[in-house]
Amino acid sequence: MLKRVGDREFPGKTEVFIKEASFPVPFQPGLEFNSPAHGNWNIVHTGMLVPEAHQIYVCADNCMRGVVLTAAEMNAADRFSFVIVEEKDLLGGNLEDVTIEGVTDVLNRLDKKPKAVLLFTVCLHHFLGSDLDRIYGELEKRFPEIFFMRCFMDPIMQKTGPTPDQKLRLAMYDAVQERKADPKCVTVLGSDFALDEGSDICRILKKNEILLREIPTCETWEDYQNLGEGSLILNCYPAGKFGAEKQAERLGRPFLYLPGSFDYEEIQEQEEKLLGMLEQQNNRKTGEIKGLDIEKEIRECEEALSYAHQIIGDTPIAVDYLFHPRPLGLTKLLLTHKFQVQSVFLDSISPEEKEVFFWLKENYPELKLISTIRPEMRVRTRQQSEKILAIGQKAAWFTGSRNFVNMVQGGGLWGFDGIRHTAQLMVEAFHEEKDPEDLIVRKGWGCESCI
Amino acid sequence: MRQAYRIIPIYTADVSGVCSALYELGGMTVMHDPSGCNSTYNTHDEIRWYDQDSLIFISGLTDIDAIMGNDEKFLRDIEDVAEELKPKFIALASSPIPFMNGTDFPGLARALTAETGIPAFSVSTSGMHDYVYGAGLALSEIARHFTGAAEKRKRKLNLLGVTPLDFGPQPMVDAMKRRLEKYGWEILSTWAMGDTLEDLSHAGEAEVNLVVSSVGIPAANVLREKFGTPFLVGTPVEGYEGEISDALEKAAESPCEAFEDKKENSAEKSGAQISGEQEELWKVTPDQVIYLRKKDSPLSGFIPTPDITLIGEPVTMGSLAAVIEQKYRKKVQLLCSLEITEGLLRQEDEVIRGEEAMEEKLKTARIIVADPLYRPICPESATFYEMPHIAFSGRIYLKNLYNFRKTT
Numbered sequence: 001m002l003k004r005v006g007d008r009e010f011p012g013k014t015e016v017f018i019k020e021a022s023f024p025v026p027f028q029p030g031l032e033f034n035s036p037a038h039g040n041w042n043i044v045h046t047g048m049l050v051p052e053a054h055q056i057y058v059c060a061d062n063c064m065r066g067v068v069l070t071a072a073e074m075n076a077a078d079r080f081s082f083v084i085v086e087e088k089d090l091l092g093g094n095l096e097d098v099t100i101e102g103v104t105d106v107l108n109r110l111d112k113k114p115k116a117v118l119l120f121t122v123c124l125h126h127f128l129g130s131d132l133d134r135i136y137g138e139l140e141k142r143f144p145e146i147f148f149m150r151c152f153m154d155p156i157m158q159k160t161g162p163t164p165d166q167k168l169r170l171a172m173y174d175a176v177q178e179r180k181a182d183p184k185c186v187t188v189l190g191s192d193f194a195l196d197e198g199s200d201i202c203r204i205l206k207k208n209e210i211l212l213r214e215i216p217t218c219e220t221w222e223d224y225q226n227l228g229e230g231s232l233i234l235n236c237y238p239a240g241k242f243g244a245e246k247q248a249e250r251l252g253r254p255f256l257y258l259p260g261s262f263d264y265e266e267i268q269e270q271e272e273k274l275l276g277m278l279e280q281q282n283n284r285k286t287g288e289i290k291g292l293d294i295e296k297e298i299r300e301c302e303e304a305l306s307y308a309h310q311i312i313g314d315t316p317i318a319v320d321y322l323f324h325p326r327p328l329g330l331t332k333l334l335l336t337h338k339f340q341v342q343s344v345f346l347d348s349i350s351p352e353e354k355e356v357f358f359w360l361k362e363n364y365p366e367l368k369l370i371s372t373i374r375p376e377m378r379v380r381t382r383q384q385s386e387k388i389l390a391i392g393q394k395a396a397w398f399t400g401s402r403n404f405v406n407m408v409q410g411g412g413l414w415g416f417d418g419i420r421h422t423a424q425l426m427v428e429a430f431h432e433e434k435d436p437e438d439l440i441v442r443k444g445w446g447c448e449s450c451i
Numbered sequence: 452m453r454q455a456y457r458i459i460p461i462y463t464a465d466v467s468g469v470c471s472a473l474y475e476l477g478g479m480t481v482m483h484d485p486s487g488c489n490s491t492y493n494t495h496d497e498i499r500w501y502d503q504d505s506l507i508f509i510s511g512l513t514d515i516d517a518i519m520g521n522d523e524k525f526l527r528d529i530e531d532v533a534e535e536l537k538p539k540f541i542a543l544a545s546s547p548i549p550f551m552n553g554t555d556f557p558g559l560a561r562a563l564t565a566e567t568g569i570p571a572f573s574v575s576t577s578g579m580h581d582y583v584y585g586a587g588l589a590l591s592e593i594a595r596h597f598t599g600a601a602e603k604r605k606r607k608l609n610l611l612g613v614t615p616l617d618f619g620p621q622p623m624v625d626a627m628k629r630r631l632e633k634y635g636w637e638i639l640s641t642w643a644m645g646d647t648l649e650d651l652s653h654a655g656e657a658e659v660n661l662v663v664s665s666v667g668i669p670a671a672n673v674l675r676e677k678f679g680t681p682f683l684v685g686t687p688v689e690g691y692e693g694e695i696s697d698a699l700e701k702a703a704e705s706p707c708e709a710f711e712d713k714k715e716n717s718a719e720k721s722g723a724q725i726s727g728e729q730e731e732l733w734k735v736t737p738d739q740v741i742y743l744r745k746k747d748s749p750l751s752g753f754i755p756t757p758d759i760t761l762i763g764e765p766v767t768m769g770s771l772a773a774v775i776e777q778k779y780r781k782k783v784q785l786l787c788s789l790e791i792t793e794g795l796l797r798q799e800d801e802v803i804r805g806e807e808a809m810e811e812k813l814k815t816a817r818i819i820v821a822d823p824l825y826r827p828i829c830p831e832s833a834t835f836y837e838m839p840h841i842a843f844s845g846r847i848y849l850k851n852l853y854n855f856r857k858t859t
Contacts, residue, residue: 013535030528031481031508034489036501042490060547061464062484062578066491068460069845072824077458084454084461087579090551098454105452109807123485123548127517155486156548159513375508375532437501443494451846 010376015343019365023357024349032373037393039408039445040322041192043153043168044070047118048079048447049192050149050172052221054114056106057082058099059122059153067120067153074447079114081106085124096130100138107143115221116147116175118168123156147175162242170243172215178251179228183282185211187230189247190240192216193412193446200271200292200415201234201258207290208278231281234258234274236414238325238352254281259352260410260418262326262333264301267415268294297416301423305337308423312339312430316388318399320345320372323392324410328353328360330391333419335364343368345394370398389430391422393440402433408445453805458827462789463616463842465576467496468585469544470507471614472666474499476593476648479506479538481529483554484546485513488578495845496582498615506538517548522555526562533567539648540596541571542589550577570596575729582616582842583665583764583791590642591669591732597648598677601655608699609657609674610641611682612667616842617764619849621645627663630687634696642670658703659683661695662735664766665791669732681705684795685741686770690778698741735794740766742773743797757784757799760813760833762821763840765795771820772797786812823848 016026044067047055057067057080064082071080083102089095103119119139121132136148149171153164162170169190186205188195194216195202205212218224233253235244241257248255256277258270271291278289317339321327328349331341346369349357360367371377372394383400390396396404405425413421442449463471466488470480474497482488489509493500510525533541541563543556556573563571572592576585590611610628618624624645628638639657640650654660654674660682662671671682681702687695737743758781761768765787772783785800786809792802803809810828813819819829820836822843829835839848 010535028531029511031532032489032511033508034493036493038490038494060578061461061581062466062491062546063487064461065464065467065495065845066487068456069495069847072460072844073847077460077824077827081455081457082461083452084456085547085579086454087550087577090547102452102455105455105807106457109455109457123514124551126514127548127551153487156512156514156517158486159511160515375506376535378506378508379504379536441494441501451849 008376008379008381010374010380014374014376014380015368015370017365018357018361018367018369021361021369023354024351025347026349026369027347027371027374031375033375033378035372035377035394035397037322037397037440038443039393039406039440041409041444041447042070043067043120043151043164044080045074045444045447046165046168046192047151047172048074048076049215049218050116050118050175051218051224052114053079053116053118053149054110055080055118055120056103057120057122057153058085058102058125059120060085060124063122063153070443073443073449073451075450081110085122090124090128093128095125095128096135099125099130099135103139104142107146113143113146116149118149118151118172120151120153122152123154126154126157149174163239165239166242168243169240170246173227173243173247175224176228176247176251177225179226181231181253182211182229183231184209185213185229186232186234186278187227188212188214188234188236189227189244190235191237192409195236195414196412196417196421198417198421199412200267200297200417201236201274203417204271204274204278204291208282210278232256232277236260237410238350258414260324260326260414262329262419262422263356264298264416271415292416301416301419304420304423305333308427309338311427312389314340315430316386317341318343318345318388318390318395318401320390320392320395321347322394322408323405324413325350326353326410327392328356330422331367332356332360335360335367341367343370345370345372345392345398347371347373372398389426391426391429393436393445396436397440402436403429404434404436405429406434406439406445411446453808456806459806459809459824460843463496463582464578465580465582465585466544466546466578467492468582468587468614468616468666469542469574469576469589471496471582471616472586472589472643473542473593474505474507475503475643475646476540476651477538478540478542478648479508479529479533479536480542480544481508481510482544482546483510483512483525483549483556484578485509485511485548488546496616496841498620498841498846498849506536508532512546512548517552520552522559526559526566529563530566533563533569538569541567541569542592543571543573544576544585545573545578546576547578550579572596581789583789586614586616586666587612587669587791588729588732590666591673593643593648593651594654594670594673594677597652598654598674599652601653601678603658604656605658606635606703607637607639607657609639609654609660610667611660611662611670611674612664612766613641613644614664614666615644617664617666617767617840618644619841627687630689630692631661631696634692636696636699642667654678655680659699661685661687661699662766663687664764665789665795668735668791672732672734682739683741684735684739684766686767688767688770688774690774691770694773695741698744733791733793737794740769740795742769756815756817757782759783759818759820760816761785762809762819762825763787763838764789764842765792765800769795769797769800772800
């Protein structure tokens with residue numbers, strides 16, 4: 001029996017100094033370990049954002065188990081159904097019929113028909129060459145009042161094409177209907193979390209009396225449909241760009257990709273672009289679109305970071321990719337403000353971070369990059385003798401730290417406010433210990449969790 | 452439609468069953484899968500994942516490798532990790548796509564053994580069976596590969612078929628062991644919680660084996676063939692340990708005929724012979740199943756509407772049913788949705804396939820004891836007692852596991 005090993009070192013396999021790291025994959029691919037940090041959202045969590053919709057999966061037991069219990073743990077079992085694929089369905093070549101009849105049966109047994117169904121087909125459908133058009137065509141004929149979203153749970157394809165998560169974020173917006181563009185409305189697509197009220201985008205829109213519509217704040221199907229009113233479509237989360245951009249094209253709306261950033265210049269450029277686009281959309285006769293006072297914003301960021309540094313001092317810091325899609329950007333910001341970031345937990349480097357990767361390589365060559373999925377990570381040392389501030393759940397688990405920032409995927413952070421908020425979260429985490437064993441194992445940070 | 456589920460989940464599947472059974476034995480288990488099996492297993496089916504290390508990984512299979520049959524990468528990746536982490540064995544489990552492609556897992560296991568010198572075996576999963584199937588076959592491989600000839604020792608036994616999926620955390624298992632120890636039995640090894648591979652390797656010294664869940668049947672059959680160890684089936688739930696102990700004593704007194712017949716053959720040969728015969732692996736006879744032994748009772752025989760309905764795994768719940776009937780004089784019926792039930796259900800019990808059939812069957816139930824996630828398909832009129840089962844609801848009710856609680 002192996003018990004609480006976690007006491008070995010594997011230099012070269014699990015970690016590398018950034019000066020020696022290759023781009024974009026610093027570690028040798030191979031078998032994969034999955035840590036107990038589960039706060040990231042999966043396709044079930046994201047799909048539940050569509051109000052008055054029902055999710056139906058058609059797959060084998062082992063794959064099904066993960067998604068059905070995701071729904072149960074978030075107390076949403078009543079919005080989730082499934083059809084089990086058995087060995088005979090593969091050998092008999094009738095997976096299409098099983099899918100059609102199974103989904104029909106589920107829908108007929110629901111007390112109330114949903115407005116939409118997110119129907120997830122899987123790897124097996126691809127490999128058997130199932131006729132998905134026939135499946136959806138037949139279901140649409142049988143249930144004309146229901147909108148069927150073509151979703152996939154096919155992780156076998158994710159290294160050579162869009163991930164199931166990306167494809168979902170395309171499919172789930174298919175139901176957003178074309179509406180007359182409202183110049184006083186902007187829609188954000190692609191995120192799991194609503195932007196913080198204090199985030200720069202929210203403040204800019206509020207200042208200019210422009211309504212913000214976002215999926216996470218939609219409570220009804222009607223709200224969801226109204227997402228189509230936005231005269232401009234924004235996306236702030238990288239995994240959502242694929243779907244949001246295509247939907248903007250379908251809806252005939254201008255699209256702006258504004259990923260969360262920790263770089264003053266980039267934020268300033270993003271806000272300028274946003275203001276320019278808003279001006280075009282509004283075509284204002286009276287008064288200009290008003291932006292934020294950038295100098296003041298930066299000054300306040302500096303104050304927040306300086307204050308955080310006074311508190312945190314030289315305490316070692318570990319950052320992970322799950323906290324924010326720009327872990328290296330955050331690392332650069334912290335290092336240039338004298339924080340002692342020692343390691344970044346990640347498995348690949350986003351193309352969006354290529355520039356900062358090479359900047360760090362040159363300026364902070366001793367920064368460690370540490371894998372989260374290399375098999376050796378299962379037994380790598382997890383307890384540290386000194387206090388470590390972990391930014392993110394995976395960093396918390398791998399360092400054994402109880403002082404950690406518990407947030408995933410960038411939460412609702414955006415802009416200069418996002419930087420200040422991050423500094424504040426770091427201070428809070430430094431002061432107050434949390435229980436990782438209770439918190440990070442919960443699936444879907446921010447969702448209801450009944451474990 | 453039997454395969455369509457509106458609201459209840461399904462049981463843990465075979466791949467997770469393999470991982471769960473082998474978790475504590477110091478081996479390395481590799482699921483040949485792109486992604487999902489890993490997080491499904493360690494999130495919902497494995498309560499030890501946070502603080503008890505075990506070498507369980509996925510291969511990260513891609514569409515290209517699956518289509519091109521690139522098994523070489525799979526082997527190379529495993530060899531690379533095995534060299535570093537030095538597991539005691541390597542176990543391979545298949546997810547649906549490699550199963551569909553006809554990947555030759557026994558062949559890959561042989562290649563791994565040859566290349567690494569580490570014993571390797573595969574368990575014939577497809578991701579489309581339940582955990583009993585996967586865990587049962589995994590433990591039978593341990594019995595086949597890692598147990599050696601030994602002298603029998605009086606009042607020693609092994610408990611077979613113990614995983615958190617059916618028994619919860621280790622303290623629950625310890626409590627079960629104590630119940631038998633009170634009757635003078637020494638537990639040589641528990642398959643497979645709380646003991647090492649070394650402990651399990653001495654299983655042949657046992658006078659008798661006790662299969663405490665259906666997961667233990669294949670290992671029991673292998674040990675019977677290899678060492679002539681008789682086995683009985685029944686779970687020492689509270690209040691049932693006395694009857695089990697009596698039955699064990701009688702079984703221990705009787706030499707195992709099958710072994711006597713084959714005594715001239717080597718143990719190795721006997722073990723090998725059985726490996727490919729899955730039907731034989733799951734075989735039990737009525738005299739081996741303690742709770743099937745009818746006593747003179749006014750409750751015996753079929754009663755159209757039982758007083759109490761249990762839902763769950765046949766051996767653990769069958770034993771519980773026996774205790775309830777004896778103690779409370781209430782007629783109990785067990786409904787089971789798992790695959791392996793042959794020879795394990797009483798006359799009045801039923802195999803129920805699918806949510807719709809289960810919902811229909813429960814319409815007349817008066818008292819139901821089941822995992823809380825069955826509640827949505829139970830009639831309002833029934834009294835429902837929660838009995839969380841990790842193989843059904845995962846970790847959701849872990850905090851109050853096995854504490855009976857009346858909810859309606």
